[in-house]
Amino acid sequence: MLKISGLTTSYGSIKAIKGIDLDVPEGSIVSLIGANGAGKTTTMKSLVGLLKPQAGQIKFLGREIQGLAPHKVVNLGMSLVPEGRNILAGMMVLENLEMGAYQRKDKEVKADLEKVFKRFPILEERKQQLGGTLSGGQQQMLAIGRALMARPKLLLLDEPSMGLAPLVVADIFRVIQEINQEGTTILLVEQNVRQALKIAHYAYVLETGKIVLHGKAEEVARNPRVMEAYLGGAKAKT
Amino acid sequence: MFWQQLVNGLTLGSTYSLVALGYTLIMGVLNIINMAHGEIFMFGAFVGLFLVTYLKVNIFVAMAGAMVAGALLGTLMEIVALRPLRRRAVSELAPLISTIGVSIFLENLALKIFGPQSQAFPSGALSGAEMQLGPVRISLVQIVILGISFGLMFILRFWLSKTRVGKAIRTTAESIETANLLGINTNKIILLTVALASGLGGIAGVLVGLSINAVEPTMGLSMGLKGLAVLIFGGMGNITGAMLGGLILGIAEVFTVAYGASSYRDAVAFGIIILILFIRPQGIFGSSTRQGGRF
Ligand SMILES: Nc1ncnc2c1ncn2[C@@H]1O[C@H](COP(=O)(O)OP(=O)(O)O)[C@@H](O)[C@H]1O
Ligand SMILES: [Mg+2]
Numbered sequence: 001m002l003k004i005s006g007l008t009t010s011y012g013s014i015k016a017i018k019g020i021d022l023d024v025p026e027g028s029i030v031s032l033i034g035a036n037g038a039g040k041t042t043t044m045k046s047l048v049g050l051l052k053p054q055a056g057q058i059k060f061l062g063r064e065i066q067g068l069a070p071h072k073v074v075n076l077g078m079s080l081v082p083e084g085r086n087i088l089a090g091m092m093v094l095e096n097l098e099m100g101a102y103q104r105k106d107k108e109v110k111a112d113l114e115k116v117f118k119r120f121p122i123l124e125e126r127k128q129q130l131g132g133t134l135s136g137g138q139q140q141m142l143a144i145g146r147a148l149m150a151r152p153k154l155l156l157l158d159e160p161s162m163g164l165a166p167l168v169v170a171d172i173f174r175v176i177q178e179i180n181q182e183g184t185t186i187l188l189v190e191q192n193v194r195q196a197l198k199i200a201h202y203a204y205v206l207e208t209g210k211i212v213l214h215g216k217a218e219e220v221a222r223n224p225r226v227m228e229a230y231l232g233g234a235k236a237k238t
Numbered sequence: 239m240f241w242q243q244l245v246n247g248l249t250l251g252s253t254y255s256l257v258a259l260g261y262t263l264i265m266g267v268l269n270i271i272n273m274a275h276g277e278i279f280m281f282g283a284f285v286g287l288f289l290v291t292y293l294k295v296n297i298f299v300a301m302a303g304a305m306v307a308g309a310l311l312g313t314l315m316e317i318v319a320l321r322p323l324r325r326r327a328v329s330e331l332a333p334l335i336s337t338i339g340v341s342i343f344l345e346n347l348a349l350k351i352f353g354p355q356s357q358a359f360p361s362g363a364l365s366g367a368e369m370q371l372g373p374v375r376i377s378l379v380q381i382v383i384l385g386i387s388f389g390l391m392f393i394l395r396f397w398l399s400k401t402r403v404g405k406a407i408r409t410t411a412e413s414i415e416t417a418n419l420l421g422i423n424t425n426k427i428i429l430l431t432v433a434l435a436s437g438l439g440g441i442a443g444v445l446v447g448l449s450i451n452a453v454e455p456t457m458g459l460s461m462g463l464k465g466l467a468v469l470i471f472g473g474m475g476n477i478t479g480a481m482l483g484g485l486i487l488g489i490a491e492v493f494t495v496a497y498g499a500s501s502y503r504d505a506v507a508f509g510i511i512i513l514i515l516f517i518r519p520q521g522i523f524g525s526s527t528r529q530g531g532r533f
Contacts, residue, residue: 050418074421086416088409099409102402103421150421 001026001185002154007056009046016042018209029186031196034206040189041083044158048080049073075103077153085143089132093123096131096142100149116145137168158189173199193230197221241373243496249380251488252387256442257461258468258480263435265475266411267428273337274315275439276462277344280455282308282440283447284352290363297363301444308440309433315340316432348455356454364448383445391481407431471511473524483522
């Protein structure tokens with residue numbers, strides 16, 4: 001569904017990612033893991049057109065999309081839930097969700113809104129409240145719900161568990177898995193490596209802008225280097 | 239006396255509100271002060287004047303014409319002076335300087351086209367009729383100004399809060415990046431917002447030109463400064479703040495004159511603004527954080 005080759009993006013003269021190759025097969029969950037500053041967010045932003053890559057190719061549904069404006073990428077069926085969630089703090093929860101469906105003109109928007117409310121009942125309770133008044137976990141649910149309102153074929157999630165309490169983290173990962181099982185392909189960026197590898201089909205490890213390892217998620221999880229660096233030493237068993 | 243002055247103050251203030259709304263909208267989406275707004279306002283006044291004087295159109299048609307002219311100037315400014323700067327990483331001050339350039343250009347252009355002298359609307363533009371409403375004498379000009387200003391503010395509020403495009407403007411005002419991620423073509427929305435803000439400026443020019451019955455190339459400067467003061471006073475990009483701030487400034491000015499301190503009119507009005515800013519540095523409706531709640 002998504003095929004990235006040789007993707008390179010810089011900030012000024014600093015290359016943040018250097019020739020990344022990555023494949024996201026239709027229907028799968030692919031996890032992209034790596035330490036702080038490895039270039040995960042840069043990769044995600046390059047995919048949706050918020051950053052213009054210097055080199056490389058992004059093929060989405062058979063079409064080259066590198067350099068395409070973000071609203072066109074959304075239109076093709078790729079949505080990003082950004083790091084830090086980007087909730088519209090001064091707009092109501094309901095308006096946040098409506099804005100997710102900004103480009104849609106079909107009649108099923110309302111039905112999709114009901115689906116989001118069913119998935120996240122707390123959002124329905126708070127639909128008249130301003131987005132900024134929600135807790136971190138609720139904001140993450142809102143950000144995911146809002147992205148789903150665009151009916152993406154590929155959903156990109158940038159550190160959805162960041163800063164959340166353990167119980168909420170478990171909730172978020174369960175929801176990600178459900179969304180995938182309902183047919184949405186997912187590219188997941190996480191620092192919560194254990195959980196990310198548990199739900200993923202494939203995984204890529206990013207270090208200082210380069211993919212250093214990739215494969216089936218359970219194989220990556222068994223890799224000694226990954227266990228050492230991300231899973232708290234060799235004792236860690238998934 | 240009191241009610242009469244209140245009506246006069248509201249009339250004057252509603253034009254300030256309208257001008258400040260133009261600043262506010264652009265501040266909202268682009269986070270810059272449009273220093274050319276006063277000159278767009280002035281151009282609107284001249285376009286209205288010329289439509290009435292030479293094409294002999296109805297004053298309301300002239301207002302619509304001034305609005306269109308303002309919107310066109312705004313569109314041009316966005317395409318020529320603002321958008322090219324957004325594409326590359328330039329200093330945050332660059333667009334501000336760019337709008338100063340546009341303002342100087344427009345003022346000189348007006349001097350060249352319309353000449354330096356002050357001009358008045360022809361006497362038939364709007365009848366000088368007055369009405370007695372209880373203790374208040376109100377002229378037709380005042381009624382038109384109040385009606386158009388409050389009408390436009392009401393429509394704008396409603397449009398921003400209820401329509402798809404209005405919501406897209408609010409989203410862009412909260413964060414251009416988020417708006418992009420949601421599939422909004424933010425260049426289009428910004429263009430629309432700048433055109434809308436400038437259109438409001440253009441029509442405000444005709445209203446003010448009518449009320450003081452004088453239109454001149456320098457009128458943009460003093461009005462621009464007042465609009466700017468209201469922008470800050472109202473809370474940097476808050477729409478309710480701009481509306482209320484304009485009314486307060488207008489009422490303060492009129493009462494200062496009415497109670498005998500006419501030569502201190504601006505001093506007192508701005509003194510009140512400074513005083514309120516001491517108590518609420520973020521403005522009457524501003525939030526102390528940069529996040530959210532703008533419109
Ligand atoms: N806006 C920016 N300007 C300059 N450098 C940046 C910017 N954003 C990120 N970087 C740098 O690019 C590298 C990758 O950052 P990022 O993609 O945010 O990493 P991650 O999401 O994996 O933590 C880091 O070295 C970071 O310092
Ligand atoms: Mg990151």
